[in-house]
Amino acid sequence: xxxxxKLGLENRVRVPEVQFFMGRHDIQTRERAVELMERGLGAIxxxxxxxxxxxxxxxxxxxxxxxxxxxxxxxxxxxxxYDYETKLSAVRAFLEDGLTxxxxxxxxxxxxxxxxxxxxxxxxxxxPEALExxxxxxxxxxxxxxxxxxxxxxxxxxxxxxRAEVAYLKKLRSLEAAKRxxxxxxx
Numbered sequence: 001x002x003x004x005x006k007l008g009l010e011n012r013v014r015v016p017e018v019q020f021f022m023g024r025h026d027i028q029t030r031e032r033a034v035e036l037m038e039r040g041l042g043a044i045x046x047x048x049x050x051x052x053x054x055x056x057x058x059x060x061x062x063x064x065x066x067x068x069x070x071x072x073x074x075x076x077x078x079x080x081x082y083d084y085e086t087k088l089s090a091v092r093a094f095l096e097d098g099l100t101x102x103x104x105x106x107x108x109x110x111x112x113x114x115x116x117x118x119x120x121x122x123x124x125x126x127x128p129e130a131l132e133x134x135x136x137x138x139x140x141x142x143x144x145x146x147x148x149x150x151x152x153x154x155x156x157x158x159x160x161x162x163r164a165e166v167a168y169l170k171k172l173r174s175l176e177a178a179k180r181x182x183x184x185x186x187x
Contacts, residue, residue, distance in 0.1 A: 034064065080115075
């Protein structure tokens, strides 16, 4: 006896080129999800109807309630970047004002609960500075912790390097001259 419910998977065809919204789910699936959420379906019923994981539908319901239909449907189509002030305000509203995750997401138009969770963790670990944007590109010096050298220090460094180079070349010349001396075994 087969106890597995029939989910209609045989009729679902996933085309990789179309699956760009919120990971691997196409816009039609997300629009259908919105229709079903508006009819009041919960995460498990939504998961069964759409033949997707209930953990995904739980996140979808949470996001939909927080940001609304239009933003929910556009989520995943482009990367959302938030400025420092938005991040800090959202974290403080969550930690200090006691707003729920959903209320904070709605108030600040944050599309992903994961982003908020990351900001809260960073804030707890490193304070407000942890939310500041990271500089792009490579650091200018190999030792970012080392203070910049003055012009005089740079010249002294170059002088040491050149003296070492001259000493190396003198040693190399003397070794080559020793090889050419008569009576030495040339290899």
